[in-house]
Amino acid sequence: MTSTSKHTLVLLRHGQSDWNEKNLFTGWVDVPLTDLGRKEAHRGGELLVEHNLLPDVLYTSRLKRAIVTANIALESADRSWIDVKRSWRLNERHYGALQGKDKAQIRNEFGEDQFMMWRRSYDTPPPALDDASEWSQVNDPRYADLGDNVPRTECLKDVLDRFLPYWESDISVDLAAGKTVLVAAHGNSLRALVKHLDGISDDDIAGLNIPTGIPLVYELDENLKPVNQGGTYLDADAAAEAIQAVANQGKK
Numbered sequence: 001m002t003s004t005s006k007h008t009l010v011l012l013r014h015g016q017s018d019w020n021e022k023n024l025f026t027g028w029v030d031v032p033l034t035d036l037g038r039k040e041a042h043r044g045g046e047l048l049v050e051h052n053l054l055p056d057v058l059y060t061s062r063l064k065r066a067i068v069t070a071n072i073a074l075e076s077a078d079r080s081w082i083d084v085k086r087s088w089r090l091n092e093r094h095y096g097a098l099q100g101k102d103k104a105q106i107r108n109e110f111g112e113d114q115f116m117m118w119r120r121s122y123d124t125p126p127p128a129l130d131d132a133s134e135w136s137q138v139n140d141p142r143y144a145d146l147g148d149n150v151p152r153t154e155c156l157k158d159v160l161d162r163f164l165p166y167w168e169s170d171i172s173v174d175l176a177a178g179k180t181v182l183v184a185a186h187g188n189s190l191r192a193l194v195k196h197l198d199g200i201s202d203d204d205i206a207g208l209n210i211p212t213g214i215p216l217v218y219e220l221d222e223n224l225k226p227v228n229q230g231g232t233y234l235d236a237d238a239a240a241e242a243i244q245a246v247a248n249q250g251k252k
C-alpha cells in the first residue's frame with residue numbers, strides 16, 4: 001500500500017511486552033518489550049519502508065513499550081530524526097485493581113462474563129487500584145502534571161474522553177497540515193482511536209482487537225474521515241492471526 005491521500009495516519013501498537021508474554025493485566029505499569037517485541041517493532045519499520053509510508057511526526061504515550069517500539073521502528077526506517085510528541089492521553093487504559101494480575105486467574109475466579117465485562121465493555125471500569133499498591137502511578141513523577149487526577153481505573157469510555165481533546169488539539173492538526181502521522185500506542189488507546197475514526201458502536205467495539213507491532217494505516221479525507229474504513233494492516237495475514245491471539249487471552 002502506498003499513500004494516495006494527503007492525510008495518512010499510521011497506528012502502531014507496541015511490540016510484545018514482558019507482561020503480554022506473561023499474560024498479566026498491564027495498564028499504566030511501565031513494563032519493557034520482550035526480544036520478540038523488539039523484533040516486531042523492527043519489522044514494523046521495514047513494512048513502513050516497503051509501503052513507502054514514511055512518518056513526518058511521531059506521537060507516543062509516556063510508556064516505554066510504546067516509546068521503544070517507535071524508536072526501533074523509526075530506526076529501521078531511517079526516520080529517527082522526526083519530531084516526537086508524547087502524551088499520557090495516549091497511554092494504555094488504566095486497568096485499576098487488575099493491574100499486575102494474571103488474566104487466566106481472574107477469568108477462573110470471576111467467570112467469563114465478568115472477565116469480558118472488565119476487559120472489553122465500553123463503560124464498566126474494573127475496581128479502582130489502591131494508591132498504596134505497588135502497581136499504582138499516583139506518585140510517579142512522569143504524571144506530576146496530572147496532580148490528583150492520575151487515574152485509579154478506567155473503562156474504554158474514559159480513555160476516549162481523555163484521548164479526544166488531544167486528537168483535536170494536536171494529532172488532527174498535523175494530519176490536516178498534510179503530515180504523515182505515526183501514533184505508537186496501546187491495545188486499548190488505539191481501540192478508542194479506531195472507535196472514533198470508524199464510528200464503531202459502544203457494543204461492537206467489544207469485538208475489536210489490535211495486534212502488536214503491525215502498522216495499521218488509515219487514509220483520511222479532508223474531514224479526516226477514513227477513506228479505507230477499518231484501516232489497512234500492512235501485513236494482513238499476520239494481523240488476522242495475532243488479532244485472534246489477543247481475543248483469546250486468558251483462555252488458557
Ligand SMILES: O=C(O)[C@@H](CO)OP(=O)(O)O
Nearest residue numbers: 024025026027092119187
Ligand atoms: O493488559 C493490558 O493492559 C491490555 C493490553 O495488553 O490487555 P487487554 O488486551 O486484556 O485489554
